[in-house]
Amino acid sequence: xxxxxxxxxxxxxxxxxxxPEGHGTGFLFMYNADRSFCxxxxxxxxxxxxxxxxxxxxxxxxxxxSSAFLPEPDRIIWGDADRDSAVILVPPQxxxxxxxxxxxLPSSSPLPIGVEVGWLGYPAIGxxxxxxxxxxxxxxxxxxxxxxxxxxxxxxxxxGPVIYSTPTDGVRIVGAVTAYIVNRATGESLxxxxxxxxxxxxxxxxxxxxxFDEAKAHQPPVVSPNPPPPDAPPPDLSSSSEPTQG
Numbered sequence: 001x002x003x004x005x006x007x008x009x010x011x012x013x014x015x016x017x018x019x020p021e022g023h024g025t026g027f028l029f030m031y032n033a034d035r036s037f038c039x040x041x042x043x044x045x046x047x048x049x050x051x052x053x054x055x056x057x058x059x060x061x062x063x064x065x066s067s068a069f070l071p072e073p074d075r076i077i078w079g080d081a082d083r084d085s086a087v088i089l090v091p092p093q094x095x096x097x098x099x100x101x102x103x104x105l106p107s108s109s110p111l112p113i114g115v116e117v118g119w120l121g122y123p124a125i126g127x128x129x130x131x132x133x134x135x136x137x138x139x140x141x142x143x144x145x146x147x148x149x150x151x152x153x154x155x156x157x158x159x160g161p162v163i164y165s166t167p168t169d170g171v172r173i174v175g176a177v178t179a180y181i182v183n184r185a186t187g188e189s190l191x192x193x194x195x196x197x198x199x200x201x202x203x204x205x206x207x208x209x210x211x212f213d214e215a216k217a218h219q220p221p222v223v224s225p226n227p228p229p230p231d232a233p234p235p236d237l238s239s240s241s242e243p244t245q246g
Contacts, residue, residue, distance in 0.1 A: 015061050016128075019046070019049065023127060024157075044081055045178070056072065064097075070090060102173055116135070119132075121160030123156045175196040
């Protein structure tokens with residue numbers, strides 16, 4: 001797998017998410033039909049505290065040197081604590097993000113054990129430097145909608161995309177990094193496994209947004225109950241707005 005080419009393709013989609021409590025990583029994965037907002041995927045625990053306490057977020061897109069400061073009224077967060085997954089819906093104007101998105105892996109085609117995957121994020125030890133990691137799928141946990149991966153995850157990478165590529169399908173987003181489980185069976189902190197939630201929550205949000213877009217497109221136009229005749233002169237807006245008493 002040529003990771004250099006894959007990383008070059010995925011990097012423009014990755015953002016750093018800052019909160020009053022710290023930072024995490026996220027990635028662009030969707031636009032709505034009229035592109036009035038976009039969806040940034042991340043781990044729910046990255047934004048949980050800010051959402052609960054209505055605190056602001058700052059999303060930084062280093063490849064374009066753009067950022068968006070988002071007070072609570074300026075964004076919507078749809079989170080799933082059980083899947084540790086969240087989607088931030090934001091206006092895309094301030095972030096110079098790619099026009100197209102990288103496809104999500106279909107939920108009906110989970111990756112098998114042994115497949116090599118990679119992930120990227122902004123670790124706490126290099127908070128402004130995008131870092132790459134890779135490893136193999138060790139197990140699939142269907143109940144948790146998660147993968148266990150033989151590889152390292154560091155604080156700050158949470159929410160970063162897990163990626164996979166084939167010559168046939170190209171690059172796909174497999175999930176988002178959420179945790180690193182250290183092996184403490186002997187009382188020491190020994191190497192463990194990374195946890196990545198799958199993309200099921202992101203597929204759910206995409207379907208919900210699509211249904212909203214379709215409903216909006218099929219809404220009948222609003223017609224005035226008493227429309228003026230075609231040859232009626234325009235109203236005089238220069239006169240007083242107070243009604244004339246008869």
